[in-house]
Amino acid sequence: MISRFAFQFGYGLDCRFVMDCHGLPIEYEFEKKRGKLAWSYSEIEELGIAKYNEECEKISIEHMDEWKNGLSRMGRWLDFSNTCSTSQPKYMENVWKIFKELWDNKLIYKDVKLLPFSIGCASPLSDIEAKNHLNVDSLEITISIELISDKEKFKGTFLMTSCMNPCWKLLANVALCVNPEKDYVKIITGKEYILSRSYYEKHFKEEKIVDTFKGHELVGLTYVPAFEYYSNNEGSFRIIPSSDPVTETGTGIIHLAPGLSLQDYNICNELRFVESSELPCPIDETGKCLLKGSEFEGKYVDHLSNQLVKNLTLRSMLLKKEKRTSYQNSCWISGRTLIYKAVEGWFLDMKSINTKYLENCKNVKWFPENIANRFSNNQYEFWLISKSRYWGTPLPIWMSEDGEEIIVVESIEELEKLTGKSGLENIHREFIDHLTIPSPTREHVILKRVPYVFDGWFESGCFHLLIFNLKKG
Incomplete structure (x- = not known):
């Protein structure tokens, strides 16, 4: 409604249909279809990450078609001819670029924290995902x-x-x-x-x-x-x-x-x-x-x-x-009670950006107005943006075994240059987990990719910059 109203007043809008295709809901759906919930990491890897992700992709495509049909029947005004999804390599590469910028600004760090954990999805959840009771x-x-x-x-x-x-x-x-x-x-x-x-x-x-x-x-x-x-x-x-x-x-x-x-x-x-x-x-x-x-x-x-x-x-x-x-x-996905569990991962330093974030919120015109309270009360100090999962955009972090050297890759082109592997068209885990980067400073030292994918919510939040980058050319 708001987008249509703005369009009538001459604002240029990109109303393409964008689908969230990665993340726990798709993985959970796969496990339901297989008749066994809460697969362990070893069980998934025994099946094979490539097979697991292939099945998850099929499910996401099925749901994409359902969404298109449903939204069309409701008369939703969307551009289905220019559809975009979070599982497309161009989108995933855009997520890498945004992460690299956060890394360069020293807003990413590795730590171990006690977090809400879904044993129904075999994954940690962010605090905002743990609101169901x-x-x-x-x-x-x-x-x-x-x-x-x-x-x-x-x-x-x-x-x-x-x-x-x-x-x-x-x-x-x-x-x-x-x-x-x-x-x-x-x-x-x-x-x-x-x-x-x-x-x-x-x-x-x-x-x-x-x-x-x-x-x-x-x-x-x-x-x-x-x-x-x-x-x-x-x-x-x-x-x-x-x-x-x-x-x-x-x-x-x-x-x-x-x-x-x-x-x-x-x-x-x-x-x-x-x-x-x-x-x-x-x-x-x-x-x-x-x-x-x-x-x-x-x-x-x-x-x-x-x-x-x-x-x-x-x-x-x-x-x-x-x-x-x-x-x-x-858990908002499996419905099972959560436990708390020590989780190692990569975190976004929210505390460092909260002040500017809250200031910018004041300049937004909210509809309805009471929604502003939801955003202005943000007191989160960190965001676990990595998940020990499989169907998602892999974190572009290559690290030496001793943790002394880290390289964050921001594009497919850069990854091909650093690894010597050409012709990369897909950057899901099964296509890049095996790729290593020689240390630029030490002989016989190689850097391996950390075994994480991005939190699906982080991927979703990168869409606006993809559109901006596309328009910029």
Whole structure:
């Protein structure tokens, strides 16, 4: 409607039909057709990236025809004679050019961050993609953890510890946290237990308080973990302080798994307790447990909690279990609940451009006006623009094995020149993954392409510059 209105007033408009053909929705559709969802990376590579992408391309073409027919029947005013899609080499090359400009302006960096992860699509999602929610029933448990201390008042005592839902995250536990300023008590109920005074007052009326102290007396003490899968991590299994509201919940002694929970990560990161590159995460991209040799190996997250409760019960560590319904993030494509997982990738530094971005938003005339709030409230600090996937525009980054040398390619012509490979007509992964670039500064060193494709949303956002470049000639 707005474009037609502008056209009537003499504005020149390019109304060509542009189709988003890359990304997770197409890959997910392929997997549905094959009758198996959440393919692992190894399963896709066993099938072959070329075959996988060929099937994805067929699906995108089918949907393109459906869109054309549907839009024509609705009377949409579009130029179907000059159709463009994100899977065309010219478009993909345009994405490379834009990325190269961002790289040259030092707005791209490599990092490991804890991100929402779809085990239904075997891929991380951006925060803006993780806005869907589901009501999910999961287990919340309270367990007995033995405290280790030479202090007389703490000898032989146990920590009444809360494991918030879903409780299977206890498998990646590396620390406990307490509020250093809050009151904690020691009571005797079979054993000597430590818990917060507030929890005691809600749930214990007959048990007598043996001792009262502040949480800071527990800080720095160690404990015997329920599971020692990450015992090699330096400093693990220690009580750390936090004033986070989470310490007001449950028993006031909260288990932390920073490799699986953003809240836990933030608490640990504030104290520099963990490094992003060392976040313990025993779950693979499809939601399967990776703890080799354990009874949990090979089990999916949907079944881990029951197995974990059974284990704790047999070891007399389970004090209480309770099924709770909670509001959890879900995948907008597969509909499954999301987990948080440490992800390595390439990020766009949004923090550096937010000020100019917000200033420019003020100069836009928004229809309707309330949409402006959606854009003016942008507080994102980064954008993961890489995905460990297959059907998409490959990141044009070639890097040496030691990470010391990086070359970012901006065109097919430049890639042919650097690799010595001529006649490149397609730059999807199966056509360029094997291409290497000799180091310009070191003998016998080669640079290989990093195994990522662009986030589909990033590709979509490059369309306006493609049109601009075409008009510029």
